[in-house]
Amino acid sequence: xxxxxxxxxxxxxxxxxxxxxxxxxxxxxxxxxxxxxxxxxxxxxxxxxxxxxxxxxxxxxxxxxxxxxxxxxxxxxxxxxxxxxxxxxxxxxxxxxxxxxxxxxxxxxxxxxxxxxxxxxxxxxxxxxxxxxxxxxxxxxxxxxxxxxxxxxxxxxxxxxxxxxxxxxxxxxxxxxxxxxxxxxxxxxxxxxxxxxxxxxxxxxxxxxxxxxxxxxxxxxxxxxxxxxxxxxxxxxxxx
Amino acid sequence: xxxxxxxxxxxxxxxxxxxxxxxxxxxxxxxxxxxxxxxxxxxxxxxxxxxxxxxxxxxxxxxxxxxxxxxxxxxxxxxxxxxxxxxxxxxxxxxxxxxxxxxxxxxxxxxxxxxxxxxxxxxxxxxxxxxxxxxxxxxxxxxxxxxxxxxxxxxxxxxxxxxxxxxxxxxxxxxxxxxxxxxxxxxxxxxxxxxxxxxxxxxxxxxxxxxxxxxxxxxxxxxxxxxxxxxxxxxxxxxxxxxxxxxxxxxxxxxxxxxxxxxxxxxxxxxxxxxxx
Ligand SMILES: Nc1ncnc2c1ncn2[C@@H]1O[C@H](COP(=O)(O)OP(=O)(O)O)[C@@H](O)[C@H]1O
Ligand SMILES: [Mg+2]
Numbered sequence: 001x002x003x004x005x006x007x008x009x010x011x012x013x014x015x016x017x018x019x020x021x022x023x024x025x026x027x028x029x030x031x032x033x034x035x036x037x038x039x040x041x042x043x044x045x046x047x048x049x050x051x052x053x054x055x056x057x058x059x060x061x062x063x064x065x066x067x068x069x070x071x072x073x074x075x076x077x078x079x080x081x082x083x084x085x086x087x088x089x090x091x092x093x094x095x096x097x098x099x100x101x102x103x104x105x106x107x108x109x110x111x112x113x114x115x116x117x118x119x120x121x122x123x124x125x126x127x128x129x130x131x132x133x134x135x136x137x138x139x140x141x142x143x144x145x146x147x148x149x150x151x152x153x154x155x156x157x158x159x160x161x162x163x164x165x166x167x168x169x170x171x172x173x174x175x176x177x178x179x180x181x182x183x184x185x186x187x188x189x190x191x192x193x194x195x196x197x198x199x200x201x202x203x204x205x206x207x208x209x210x211x212x213x214x215x216x217x218x219x220x221x222x223x224x225x226x227x228x229x230x231x232x233x234x235x236x237x238x239x240x
Numbered sequence: 241x242x243x244x245x246x247x248x249x250x251x252x253x254x255x256x257x258x259x260x261x262x263x264x265x266x267x268x269x270x271x272x273x274x275x276x277x278x279x280x281x282x283x284x285x286x287x288x289x290x291x292x293x294x295x296x297x298x299x300x301x302x303x304x305x306x307x308x309x310x311x312x313x314x315x316x317x318x319x320x321x322x323x324x325x326x327x328x329x330x331x332x333x334x335x336x337x338x339x340x341x342x343x344x345x346x347x348x349x350x351x352x353x354x355x356x357x358x359x360x361x362x363x364x365x366x367x368x369x370x371x372x373x374x375x376x377x378x379x380x381x382x383x384x385x386x387x388x389x390x391x392x393x394x395x396x397x398x399x400x401x402x403x404x405x406x407x408x409x410x411x412x413x414x415x416x417x418x419x420x421x422x423x424x425x426x427x428x429x430x431x432x433x434x435x436x437x438x439x440x441x442x443x444x445x446x447x448x449x450x451x452x453x454x455x456x457x458x459x460x461x462x463x464x465x466x467x468x469x470x471x472x473x474x475x476x477x478x479x480x481x482x483x484x485x486x487x488x489x490x491x492x493x494x495x496x497x498x499x500x501x502x503x504x505x506x507x508x509x510x511x512x513x514x515x516x517x
Binding site for chain 2: 047050051052068069070072075077078080081082083084087088091092093116133136142
């Protein structure tokens with residue numbers, strides 16, 4: 001059954017068309033990654049899905065009762081706002097202790113429940129935000145460049161965690177990422193966005209497509225290297 | 241009756257305002273809206289003037305003008321003017337306009353100082369009813385919307401994803417701000433209302449680990465400042481509103497020093513075992 005269906009979506013910000021004629025369908029349980037250069041409208045698309053931005057044209061059909069877990073690209077916590085991890089996890093709804101512990105464990109941060117948010121590292125904070133998004137048992141998990149600032153190892157761990165979460169919760173995942181080779185490996189489907197969708201499909205198909213190569217300025221060698229990279233290191237492959 | 245004592249009435253008035261100001265002041269501090277509270281308060285003097293000209297209740301006049309000004313600023317912000325510029329223009333022009341308008345009120349002898357600095361010792365039973373009515377309304381609003389307000393304060397998109405409309409929460413906050421300004425006018429006056437919002441919250445920050453504990457500590461500091469300031473002003477015959485705010489400022493300084501000493505002590509204690517090891 002289809003989870004989300006976007007059709008003919010146009011969205012303008014400050015008088016400029018940022019998204020144009022977007023069509024995108026999401027099935028339950030699939031991992032879809034949006035790639036695209038800076039300013040190509042990736043964050044804008046995610047914000048329109050959660051309802052924070054209203055499109056000028058087109059429609060976003062959500063399956064009734066769909067719950068979204070959202071991890072924003074950047075979250076600046078004002079220094080004047082005292083906040084512990086466990087309080088953040090209870091916003092906006094109270095949750096029983098064991099649910100919070102499970103979510104923190106799923107996201108890979110167990111020791112930090114009573115820490116101040118301001119004492120966390122960037123990676124820890126991202127994982128706490130992921131845990132918070134998981135608490136609502138989402139049907140759709142939306143991640144906007146969630147691995148920003150993580151090192152290679154941290155990134156690989158993070159995507160493995162996402163895969164595990166998908167298997168445990170059965171949720172679909174829609175994420176934005178710049179780490180092309182990792183993304184390629186971790187997704188069922190890749191969508192290239194540059195104001196409008198220029199190509200989409202399985203990671204192999206997208207990696208081989210001329211639109212994708214043109215967008216990232218790759219020549220044939222680079223694309224081939226990316227593709228090989230994907231197949232050459234099974235140790236990073238996600239266990240089914 | 242106990243309410244016949246003007247000191248009791250003044251104390252109760254101060255309590256009401258301090259309690260309502262605590263959650264609101266924290267939200268204003270977290271959202272960096274300090275200047276917004278200030279501007280709303282300045283606009284209140286125009287409300288006083290209009291109420292006197294139209295012979296309506298001061299509370300209603302102040303409420304209407306505060307709400308009007310909050311709405312105008314919300315509508316105009318992001319349309320070419322920076323928020324602080326817009327607030328500066330609105331605040332000072334409505335204060336000036338209010339002072340000019342007051343001069344047209346003939347036949348009525350008004351003590352403008354009472355509105356600029358408040359006159360808590362002159363709080364009557366009707367005033368007390370208005371103050372506690374407004375304060376209770378604001379506290380109920382805050383209690384009802386607290387989770388949503390806090391989530392919207394944290395991040396607008398997170399709020400959206402949880403089904404919360406941050407704009408609606410902003411409106412509720414602005415509304416509450418206008419109510420508290422109207423209610424606090426008699427207690428500390430136009431010039432010091434923002435101080436009563438900001439200073440207890442700022443003092444509470446260093447002593448708190450969660451948003452809620454900050455509100456509770458801010459309330460305690462606000463209440464201490466109001467009650468203590470009232471007594472001090474009474475015994476030393478100083479102006480009451482400014483005395484209350486001065487005491488709040490002293491508590492802020494004390495909290496800052498305490499937090500600094502505490503952190504230093506923790507650092508020294510953390511360093512000691514390393515040396516012995
Ligand atoms: N509030 C805004 N007002 C006007 N333009 C905006 C606003 N937010 C983003 N934009 C523009 O929209 C485009 C897409 O932004 P964004 O979706 O954040 O890109 P990405 O996430 O792909 O890097 C950019 O060109 C950006 O400048
Ligand atoms: Mg982005």
